[in-house]
Amino acid sequence: LNVVGFTTIAAEEAIRVPNYAGTFSQEGAWHAQGYQVWAARTNELGGIVSNGTRYCVNLTIVNVGSSGNTSAAAFSRQVARKYASDPNVHFLIAPFSSTMTLPVALETEGYRKLMLSASASSTTVYQCKAALMAAGAQPDCVAKGAVDLNRRFEFLFGAQPPAENVVQPVVTLFKLKNVKTIVTWMEDQPYTRSIAQGAVTAAPFVGISLVKSFVVPANPTFDQVDAIMDEIVQLNPDAVVGGTYYFACQHFIRSCKKRNWFPKALFMSLCSGDARATLPYEKQGLDQDGRWTLDYFEWDYRLRGPDYEYFYLFPATPDQPSPALFRDYFVKFHNVTEPAHFAAVASGLGVIFHTMMNRTGRGVDNELYRQLLSQSVLTTFIGKLGFNGWGQNNAREVVIVQPDRDGKLQLIYPLGSSSAEFAYPIPTLSERSFIYAYGSSGVEIAFNVIAAILMAASVVLLVLVFIYREKQVIFASAPVFLSIILLGSLVIYSTVFTWQIQTRTEYSLILNRILDGYY
Numbered sequence: 001l002n003v004v005g006f007t008t009i010a011a012e013e014a015i016r017v018p019n020y021a022g023t024f025s026q027e028g029a030w031h032a033q034g035y036q037v038w039a040a041r042t043n044e045l046g047g048i049v050s051n052g053t054r055y056c057v058n059l060t061i062v063n064v065g066s067s068g069n070t071s072a073a074a075f076s077r078q079v080a081r082k083y084a085s086d087p088n089v090h091f092l093i094a095p096f097s098s099t100m101t102l103p104v105a106l107e108t109e110g111y112r113k114l115m116l117s118a119s120a121s122s123t124t125v126y127q128c129k130a131a132l133m134a135a136g137a138q139p140d141c142v143a144k145g146a147v148d149l150n151r152r153f154e155f156l157f158g159a160q161p162p163a164e165n166v167v168q169p170v171v172t173l174f175k176l177k178n179v180k181t182i183v184t185w186m187e188d189q190p191y192t193r194s195i196a197q198g199a200v201t202a203a204p205f206v207g208i209s210l211v212k213s214f215v216v217p218a219n220p221t222f223d224q225v226d227a228i229m230d231e232i233v234q235l236n237p238d239a240v241v242g243g244t245y246y247f248a249c250q251h252f253i254r255s256c257k258k259r260n261w262f263p264k265a266l267f268m269s270l271c272s273g274d275a276r277a278t279l280p281y282e283k284q285g286l287d288q289d290g291r292w293t294l295d296y297f298e299w300d301y302r303l304r305g306p307d308y309e310y311f312y313l314f315p316a317t318p319d320q321p322s323p324a325l326f327r328d329y330f331v332k333f334h335n336v337t338e339p340a341h342f343a344a345v346a347s348g349l350g351v352i353f354h355t356m357m358n359r360t361g362r363g364v365d366n367e368l369y370r371q372l373l374s375q376s377v378l379t380t381f382i383g384k385l386g387f388n389g390w391g392q393n394n395a396r397e398v399v400i401v402q403p404d405r406d407g408k409l410q411l412i413y414p415l416g417s418s419s420a421e422f423a424y425p426i427p428t429l430s431e432r433s434f435i436y437a438y439g440s441s442g443v444e445i446a447f448n449v450i451a452a453i454l455m456a457a458s459v460v461l462l463v464l465v466f467i468y469r470e471k472q473v474i475f476a477s478a479p480v481f482l483s484i485i486l487l488g489s490l491v492i493y494s495t496v497f498t499w500q501i502q503t504r505t506e507y508s509l510i511l512n513r514i515l516d517g518y519y
Helices: 025-044 072-084 098-111 130-134 168-176 190-206 222-226 229-235 246-258 322-334 341-348 350-360 366-373 442-467 472-476 479-499 506-516
Strands: 002-007 048-050 053-055 058-063 091-093 115-117 156-158 181-187 209-216 239-243 265-268 295-297 377-380 383-386 399-403 409-413
Touching: 002 025, 002 072, 025 058, 025 322, 025 341, 025 350, 048 350, 058 072, 072 091, 072 098, 098 115, 098 156, 098 190, 168 190, 168 399, 168 409, 181 190, 181 229, 190 209, 190 239, 209 229, 222 246, 229 246, 239 246, 265 295, 322 341, 341 350, 350 366, 350 377, 442 479, 472 479
Parallel strands: 002 058, 002 091, 091 115, 115 156, 181 209, 181 239, 239 265
Antiparallel strands: 048 053, 295 399, 377 383, 399 409
């Protein structure tokens, strides 16, 4: 079974393609990890059996990011055409983002091969809007109906809920906390516009007043985001909703900190849930300033319930639900601490191929599967997959997370899997500052006492080695060698005291780097 998974450029390839900005390089790498886990696990269990024929997955991962001076969109269409036109390619998987999926789908649709998307959720990708029809957008609408109800691609199906739906539970949480006013802002891209528009649409239905909406360019600089902040601070809304990709979110957080101001509630897409978010600013992170910022998650291993009980690749047990089993397999396969939520959904797409082929016994039949997917609801380890008339998943629950004081991501929604209550209002910057009492906990005191005893023992032994250096046993063991060993033990024991340094100063960083080997 030949499957081509499109992805945005991997980080290591950026060196060879200097003209590509690499906006989605990390997300593309996570998608590739997900494709690999699905293919490996499927083949490990004997492949996909359809009508007595066993299909092993032959996965090809292809970069559609950019090439030389060719734009990302143009290059993606060139690559998509090459593989979609190959009669030996059976199924396709779309690249990360609505922005990159659209040009690929425009090219692949004519070859009538099923293409699944793990991340494209903007309705502009799936629907023939009136404005697009007036502009002569291609391909023509494939499902006839009223304006804005026409399907754009027959063979594209997305695993994500429509982006407009993502913010609905957030707005509901706002209402429960008596939020009165919100401001929205967005990058000028399909997905981010849809996120912000979801808040604009949902807020009035629950009695929340929309004060103003702001738009910044796609992939904005810090200065472009910072330019809207003075007015937002002056408006002082209870909550801010941002339709963002990761770096725009980072700029907004930094701009808030610059003004010593945060709203009482803050939601930004693809932000605090990103694996980079806990890093310091100089390493593309949010440091501690991204904490309490709500974010949309595509998946979490703590999700539980009948919607996540999957019985093929990761069958649930009484002790572990399918999401947790997938997590364990992924961590071992890629030797990472946690799977990125993007990667989990990319793996989950393979369940569709598996289920369609296994249940129908028709092997590779793109026309049949296109029809069946519009009528089916599948239970998987990433949640339910069921598609509306445009090919978007309207069966999966939205997952909302919020980092707590310690930076740990807490599940806020769905409520059946939640690990914490929505924190509102979030602490101001001054309230987030706290004085850390060094060695204040019982565990820290215990470690300090043990380290001190061991250091004292090493000092005593050093003195004894020096005093009895001419004794036969000491002399035969080389006093200098013994002294070096004991001095090394002193350095090792002293690192215990640096583990507990919480204040990031120039000197503490240098000390950590010298003694513990990290910066």
